[in-house]
Amino acid sequence: MTLVDTxxxxxxxxxxxxxxxxxxxxxxADDVVIMxxxxxxxxxxxxxDDRAYRTTREHLRALDQLELxxxxxxxECAGHYRALCKKGITIRKTAGIIIAGFCIHHDVxxxxxxxxxxxxxxxxxxxxxxxKS
Numbered sequence: 001m002t003l004v005d006t007x008x009x010x011x012x013x014x015x016x017x018x019x020x021x022x023x024x025x026x027x028x029a030d031d032v033v034i035m036x037x038x039x040x041x042x043x044x045x046x047x048x049d050d051r052a053y054r055t056t057r058e059h060l061r062a063l064d065q066l067e068l069x070x071x072x073x074x075x076e077c078a079g080h081y082r083a084l085c086k087k088g089i090t091i092r093k094t095a096g097i098i099i100a101g102f103c104i105h106h107d108v109x110x111x112x113x114x115x116x117x118x119x120x121x122x123x124x125x126x127x128x129x130x131x132k133s
Contacts, residue, residue: 001034001064002027002129003103005112006042006095013043013056020113023130027111035063036102038095068102077101080124089119100126 004027008020027033040060047053069077077097084091091097093116100120103110110117111129120126 001032002109002111003034003036003066003099004039004129005099005110005114005117006039007113008111009039009043010046011113018113019130020111023111027129033063034066034108035060036066036068036099038068038098040065042095066102069098073098073101073105076105080104080120084119084123087119087123089123091116091119100124103127 004024008024011018011021012024024033043060044053044057047056080101081091081097096114096116099110100117102108104120104124104126107127109127109129117126117128121128
């Protein structure tokens with residue numbers, strides 16, 4: 001199973017051509033993509049057209065759905081953020097910390113384009129799905 005970050009889904013829906021979108025196509029064909037609640041929220045809140053919203057929601061809800069964050073994960077995610085800060089690395093978005101933390105905890109590869117995830121790969125053991133395909 002692979003979690004796909006919002007950054008890749010946006011490229012996918014916009015018809016972009018890049019290695020991450022090609023990897024997502026292959027993962028979808030193999031039926032190994034999982035959807036996180038936070039990622040689904042980020043995707044859906046960016047859709048303005050009602051028809052596109054309903055269609056996209058229906059397709060994405062068909063994927064296995066996971067809860068990425070809860071009170072039980074607060075200390076772990078804060079620890080990841082603090083560990084990177086001690087190395088002089090600041091992560092720009094809390095959502096990225098939650099997504100990376102989930103993947104690290106559950107040993108799930110992440111497909112991403114957002115540069116904020118690279119320090120998690122380099123320092124905290126996050127697996128990049130692009131390097132696995």
